[in-house]
Amino acid sequence: MTFQHDNIASNDLELLVSRSVSVILKSEDATDFMRWFDQYSEDVAPIFFKQFQSSPDGLRSFKSFFARFIWNRTALPSNNFRPRTLPKPERNSTCPCGSGKKYKHCCLAMEPSQDEFPNISMLPFVLDTLSAKQLTALPFEYLSAEELEHVARQWMLQSRVQDAVKLLExxxxxxxxxxxxxxxxxxxxxxxxxxxxxxxxxxxxxxxxxxxxxxxxxxxxxxxxxxxxxxxxxxxxxxxxxxxxxxxxxxxxxxxxxxxxxxxxxxxxxxxxxxxxxxxxxxxxxxxxxxxxxxxxxxxxxxxxxxxxxxxxxxNLSPEINLLVSLIEQLPEPACHYMLKPKNGSAGPMEPDKKLLSLAAQWETQGEYSETMADDIEWLGHNPLAWQCFDILDDWLATVEGERVSHGFEEVLLLPVLRHAEALLRLTLKCYQADGMKLEWAWHENRPAMRLLERLVGMLRLTKNFPEAVRVAEWMVLTLNPNDNQGLRSNLIHDYLRLGKINEALVLSRIYQDDIADMSYGTALALFMDNQLQAAQRSLAIARKRYPEVSKMLLAVKPKQPRLRNGMVQVGGRDEAWYYFKDNFDIWKQSGALEWLKQSFAKK
Missing domain, CATH: 1.25.40.10 (Tetratricopeptide repeat domain)
Structure with a gap:
C-alpha cells in the first residue's frame, strides 16, 4: 500500500494524532485506544482518509497499523514518559485488523513499513497536556534529549519560547x-x-x-x-x-x-x-x-x-531561511512611492502614497496574527511592494534582529535589505531634487528611514567595513540630520581615526564641542594622532575631569563589566565607560595613545 506522504503536514492528520494522544492518556489502555481509533478516526480526519476510499481492505489495514504506530510512540506518564510498545503481530497469528484471517494472509503485505512511514513525534502532543509545573518535573533521565530538543524547536517556531525554556531547563x-x-x-x-x-x-x-x-x-x-x-x-x-x-x-x-x-x-x-x-x-x-x-x-x-x-x-539552516535568502536575492529595484515638499534646505516629511499606506495597514494587521518569522516571510513573498516601504522594513528588521538566526550570517540576511533601504532613500530624495538637504529626525515620518540607515551603519561596522560605515554615517551626521539625534557621531569620529582620516575627525570634533564622553575622548585622541600634543593634553584633562571613569576603564588591567541596563546609560557612569572601552580600546592601543594616557595619569 502506498501512503501519501504529503498529507503528513495536513491539519487533518495533526488533529487525528492530537485526539489520539488525548484518548491514550485518559486510560493508557491499548485495547480501549484501538477500539476508539477503529470507530472514530475517520470522523476525526475525513480528508486524510479520503486516499483510501477506493480500497476498503487498504483502509482497514492502514487503520490497524496506524493505531499501533501511534500507541507505540506515545510517551505514557505512568511509564516514566516512555512508550509501552505492542509487539508486531506474528505471521501466523490472527490479524489485529479484525478480519479473522491470519496476519500473513491479510495486512502484512499491505501495511507500510516503519522505515517508509514518516517520522512523527508524539511527544509534543503529550507535553501539550502538561502544566508549566509538570514540564519542569518530568523524569528527564528516561526521556530522549534529541526529542526534547525537537519539541523545544517546534515551540520556538510557534512563539512558545517560555514553554521551551521550562522544558529544557x-x-x-x-x-x-x-x-x-x-x-x-x-x-x-x-x-x-x-x-x-x-x-x-x-x-x-x-x-x-x-x-x-x-x-x-x-x-x-x-x-x-x-x-x-x-x-x-x-x-x-x-x-x-x-x-x-x-x-x-x-x-x-x-x-x-x-x-x-x-x-x-x-x-x-x-x-x-x-x-x-x-x-x-x-x-x-x-x-x-x-x-x-x-x-x-x-x-x-x-x-x-x-x-x-x-x-x-x-x-541550509531551515526552509524558512532558505525562502528568506531567495527573497533577498530577488529584491526589486528601488521605486519611489513617497512625496516630498522640499523647502529652505529641508526635504520635509516623507509622505507615502495610497498604495504604501494601504499596505502598511495590512502589515500592521498581519503582525497581530503572525506567530512565526515564517509567517512574515510568506507575507513579504506575496507583497513585493513592501520592500519599497520604510515603515514595513523598519518594523520587520527589528523583529528579525531579535531572532538571532545564526552567528555570522547577518551580512547575508540583513545587509542586502539595508543597502536596498539606502538606495530607496537616495532615489526618493533625487526624485524631488532634495539631494544634499536635511531629512530631520523631528519629522516622525522620516524616522523609519533614518533607523534603517542607523542599522546599516551598525551592520557595516559589525562586518568590519569601516569605509562604507563612515560613508553612510557621514551622510547622516553632516547632511541629513546635523542634530545627530541617533548619536552616530561617537562611532564616526573613532572610525575616521581607524581609517587615518584625522583631519575629518578634527572637523567633526569642532562641530560638536563640549559634547558627550565619546566625543571628548575622541577629540583628545584625534589631537594626539595629529601630533598636537599640547592641545591633546588640554583636551584630555577636560575629558578626564568630566568623565573620569572612561580613563580608569581604558587603563584597567582586567576591566570588569558593570551592571548594564538595556537601553539606558548613566552619564559619567561605569556603564558609559564600559561601552566606550569595548568600542574604542583598539584604536587607543594601536595609535600609541594608551601609553600616553598612562603617562598622563602618572604625572597626576
Missing part, C-alpha cells in the same frame, strides 16, 4: 548526567535565552556548560562563548578559547567553520581563504566525513567568495 538541572546527545538541546536553550533577552541566564548556562563532564557539551559552550567574544571584538580571548577547543575536540569538523567565522569577523579575509584551503584538504581525507554543506562552504571561502559561502550555508 529541567533537562539541564544536572549536566553531569548528560552526554553528547544533549548538545543540540543545550544550543536550543541558549537560543531561547537570546530570544527572551535574558543574558544573565545565558551567562550562567554557559558557565555551567563550560565545566560539564561531557566534552561535547563543554565544546558547545566554548564555541558559543567564542562567538560572543568575537561580537565584542575581544579577539585575543576568542582565539584563546579556540585553542582550548582544538585541544578538547581536535578532529571535530565544526572547528573549521568557527575558525573561518572568527577570521572573517576580524577582517582577516585573506587569512580566512588560506585556512579554508587547509580545512578542505584536511576534511577531504576523512573517509567517513559527509562532505555536505560545510565542505561546500569551505570550498567557496577558499576561492575568495565569502559572501556566497555564507549564503549557501544560510540556505
Amino acid at each position: 529541567g533537562l539541564f538541572a544536572n549536566f553531569n548526567k548528560l552526554d553528547e546527545r544533549a548538545e543540540p538541546a543545550f544550543d536550543c536553550l541558549l537560543d531561547c535565552y537570546d530570544i527572551l533577552g535574558n543574558p544573565l541566564k545565558k551567562k550562567k548556562l554557559l558557565k555551567r556548560g563550560s565545566s560539564a563532564n561531557n566534552k561535547y557539551i563543554r565544546a558547545a559552550a566554548l564555541q558559543r562563548r567564542c562567538c560572543i567574544l568575537a561580537d565584542r571584538n575581544e579577539y585575543a580571548e576568542a582565539w584563546s578559547l579556540f585553542q582550548e577547543l582544538q585541544r578538547l575536540i581536535p578532529n571535530d569538523p565544526s572547528l573549521s567553520h568557527l575558525e573561518i567565522t572568527l577570521l572573517v569577523n576580524q577582517g582577516e579575509k585573506q587569512r580566512a581563504t588560506e585556512r579554508a584551503r587547509f580545512w578542505v584538504a584536511r576534511l577531504s581525507k576523512v573517509k567517513d566525513f559527509d562532505q555536505g554543506p560545510l565542505i561546500e562552504y569551505l570550498r567557496t571561502v577558499s576561492q575568495g567568495d565569502i559572501s556566497s559561502a555564507m549564503t549557501g550555508i544560510a540556505k
